[in-house]
Amino acid sequence: xxxxxxxxxxxxxxxxxxxxxxxxxxxxxxxxxxxxxxxxxxxxxxxxxxxxxxxxxxxxxxxxxxxxxxxxxxxxxxxxxxxxxxxxxxxxxxxxxxxxxxxxx
Amino acid sequence: xxxxxxxxxxxxxxxxxxxxxxxxxxxxxxxxxxxxxxxxxxxxxxxxxxxxxxxxxxxxxxxxxxxxxxxxxxxxxxxxxxxxxxxxxxxxxxxxxxxxxxxxxxxxxxxxxxxxxxxxxxxxxxxxxxxxxxxxxxxxxxxxxxxxxxxxxxxxxxxxxxxxxxxxxxxxxxxxxxxxxxxxxxx
Numbered sequence: 001x002x003x004x005x006x007x008x009x010x011x012x013x014x015x016x017x018x019x020x021x022x023x024x025x026x027x028x029x030x031x032x033x034x035x036x037x038x039x040x041x042x043x044x045x046x047x048x049x050x051x052x053x054x055x056x057x058x059x060x061x062x063x064x065x066x067x068x069x070x071x072x073x074x075x076x077x078x079x080x081x082x083x084x085x086x087x088x089x090x091x092x093x094x095x096x097x098x099x100x101x102x103x104x105x
Numbered sequence: 106x107x108x109x110x111x112x113x114x115x116x117x118x119x120x121x122x123x124x125x126x127x128x129x130x131x132x133x134x135x136x137x138x139x140x141x142x143x144x145x146x147x148x149x150x151x152x153x154x155x156x157x158x159x160x161x162x163x164x165x166x167x168x169x170x171x172x173x174x175x176x177x178x179x180x181x182x183x184x185x186x187x188x189x190x191x192x193x194x195x196x197x198x199x200x201x202x203x204x205x206x207x208x209x210x211x212x213x214x215x216x217x218x219x220x221x222x223x224x225x226x227x228x229x230x231x232x233x234x235x236x237x238x239x240x241x242x243x244x245x246x247x248x249x250x251x252x253x254x255x256x257x258x259x260x261x262x263x264x265x266x267x268x269x270x271x272x273x274x275x276x277x278x279x280x281x282x283x284x285x286x287x288x289x290x291x292x
Contacts, residue, residue: 003287007280010287011248014226014233017150019140024133027158031128031165 113179121168132161135180139187145245146191148234156190184246185260192238225286232282240275243268 020026111119111130119127136157143153160183164171171182233241239261246257247268258268280287 003280003284004276006287007276007283010222010225010229010283011279013222014229016141016144019137020150020154023140023154023157024129024136026154027132027136027161028129030158030162031125031132034162034166036123036165037167 114173117168117171117173117179120165128161128165135183136161139183142184142187142245142250143191145233145249146188146195146241148230152194156187156194160187160190181256181260184250188242188246188260192242195238225283228286229279229283232279236275236278239263240271240278243271244275244279247272 111127113131113134116127116131120131139157139160140153143156144150147153147156163186164183171179233244236244242261243257246252246260247254250257252260254265254268254272258265261268261271263271
């Protein structure tokens with residue numbers, strides 16, 4: 001038998017002592033004292049899985065969101081003041097708002 | 106409905122959903138296998154058990170660290186976790202003691218040479234544990250865990266050629282260190 005074979009034989013004879021019978025139970029018990037951490041994105045994903053919307057709904061929702069965004073961004077063009085119960089836009093701000101369109105024409 | 110004998114990937118998904126029974130099933134299924142692996146690194150039963158417990162608790166604490174979309178089998182991925190933990194904890198358990206318990210797997214009746222074999226085995230265990238990390242990992246994964254070179258290379262993040270070279274160097278080193286117990290015979 002050459003040295004390689006002898007080494008291999010010796011390596012084969014090297015056994016690991018048996019694991020404690022309670023190892024698995026110990027791990028399971030220890031886990032009961034561990035608080036599970038959840039990835040926030042997984043959690044959000046799971047929440048939204050419950051509310052699946054059909055594709056047209058996504059389109060409409062996106063359009064609505066864009067509408068709101070554009071609305072809020074252009075809001076400052078018109079200077080609105082409250083007089084009594086009425087909302088009145090100042091002439092100056094209306095002309096300014098309209099004028100921007102006219103200069104294009 | 107849960108399958109009769111759920112596979113690891115299914116169990117992992119259940120754990121991610123917060124199912125503790127799935128975790129218990131996974132632990133019972135794999136703890137011994139990973140203990141055997143950890144023991145080869147630590148040659149200390151308590152240290153090996155600690156490593157396995159830490160690995161499983163890490164998984165339980167944050168089950169989403171295993172991502173099924175990456176296409177890596179759970180067992181392969183968990184091997185990597187345990188191997189890394191063993192290497193990281195080497196300093197903590199630096200004083201490697203010779204293992205107290207060794208069983209001779211031969212069926213032969215006790216002979217005089219058994220004492221010598223036992224001594225050789227103890228020395229071999231210590232020599233394996235003192236190999237450079239990558240050589241040791243290559244030897245343990247391929248020889249003791251019976252992995253293919255490709256699988257072991259994947260776990261150690263090296264090429265198959267590099268793994269083969271690591272294996273060869275590990276064996277050469279062991280042969281040199283164990284020379285007093287190895288001799289050429291012509292049968």
